[in-house]
Amino acid sequence: METKRIYEQAGVAMTSRSYAEYEKMFMLQTEDLIGKRVLDVAGGxxxxxxxxxxxxxxxxxxxxLYAMSAAEIEAHGRAEIEVVAAKMEKLTDxxxxxxxxxxxxxxxxxxAALERFLADYESSDQAERYYAAALPELPFEHSSFDFVLCSHFLFLYEAQFDFEFHLAAVKELxxxxxxxxxxRIYPLLSFRTEEYSRLADLLDELAWNGFxxxxxxxxxxxxxxxxxxxSISKPRLG
Incomplete structure (x- = not known):
C-alpha cells in the first residue's frame, strides 16, 4: 500500500493569510461585516x-505571537514562508x-500579507487591536464580538491538542x-487531510449546551x- 503523503509540521506554524483568503475560507460577506466587531483568533x-x-x-x-516585536515577527515570518514553500515543492501534486x-x-x-500585517502592527495604536493571547483563555469580556474566526489551528493540530483542549477552546470562542x-472555524481537517476524529463528539457537546x-x-x-x-451560532438571549 502506498504511504499517504502529508504536510509534516512540528509545533504550531505562524501563518500570514490575506483578507481575500478569509473571504473564501469562511464565506464572508463583506457588507454584513461593516461596522461589526470581528475577532481573528490564532491568525498569526x-x-x-x-x-x-x-x-x-x-x-x-x-x-x-503578539508578545513579539515587529522585527521578531518579520524575521520569524519570512523564515516560515521559506520553509512552507520548500515543503510544498515536494507536494505540488x-x-x-x-x-x-x-x-x-x-x-x-x-x-504580501505579512508586509501588510507588519505595517499595521507597527502603527502607534496597534495595541487597540492586537492582543497577545492563546486559547483556551482570551482577554475579552463575555459577549464582545459579532463574529469570531479561527483558521488553521483548531482541528488541524489534532495530534498535538487533545479533545478537552478543543472543547475548551471552542467554548471560549x-x-x-x-x-x-x-x-466560524476552518478547516475541519488534521494535517493528515482527514476530518477531525472527534468532530461528532464536539458537535454533540455543543448541541447539549444549546448551540x-x-x-x-x-x-x-x-x-x-x-x-x-x-459555523456555530450563539442563541439570542430571551
Whole structure:
C-alpha cells in the first residue's frame, strides 16, 4: 500500500493569510461585516485585521505571537514562508492550485500579507487591536464580538491538542461571541487531510449546551478535503 503523503509540521506554524483568503475560507460577506466587531483568533501575521479595518470592519486579533516585536515577527515570518514553500515543492501534486496558481504565487501572497500585517502592527495604536493571547483563555469580556474566526489551528493540530483542549477552546470562542453572533472555524481537517476524529463528539457537546452548529461549504480548494468550515451560532438571549 502506498504511504499517504502529508504536510509534516512540528509545533504550531505562524501563518500570514490575506483578507481575500478569509473571504473564501469562511464565506464572508463583506457588507454584513461593516461596522461589526470581528475577532481573528490564532491568525498569526495574517493581514485580515489590517485589511478589514480599512473597509470599515472593527477587526481585532488574538495570538501569542503578539508578545513579539515587529522585527521578531518579520524575521520569524519570512523564515516560515521559506520553509512552507520548500515543503510544498515536494507536494505540488497533492494540492489543488486553482486559487494560488503555483508555489511561487502562494509564497508571494504570504509575503504580501505579512508586509501588510507588519505595517499595521507597527502603527502607534496597534495595541487597540492586537492582543497577545492563546486559547483556551482570551482577554475579552463575555459577549464582545459579532463574529469570531479561527483558521488553521483548531482541528488541524489534532495530534498535538487533545479533545478537552478543543472543547475548551471552542467554548471560549463562544464565550466572547455576542448572543445572535457566530463562530466560524476552518478547516475541519488534521494535517493528515482527514476530518477531525472527534468532530461528532464536539458537535454533540455543543448541541447539549444549546448551540447550533453546522458545516458550511468553503471556497478555497487547496488542501484535499478542505471544502468545509464549521459555523456555530450563539442563541439570542430571551
Amino acid at each position: 501575521a495574517s493581514s485580515f485585521t489590517a485589511d478589514a479595518r480599512q473597509i470599515g470592519i472593527l477587526a481585532e486579533a488574538a495570538d501569542p 497533492v494540492y489543488d492550485w486553482t486559487y494560488y496558481g503555483s508555489v511561487e504565487r502562494h509564497k508571494a501572497g504570504r509575503i 463562544l464565550r466572547v461571541c455576542k448572543p445572535g453572533g457566530e463562530v 447550533f452548529a453546522q458545516k458550511g461549504e468553503a471556497d478555497l480548494p487547496f488542501l484535499p478535503n478542505s471544502h468545509q468550515f464549521l
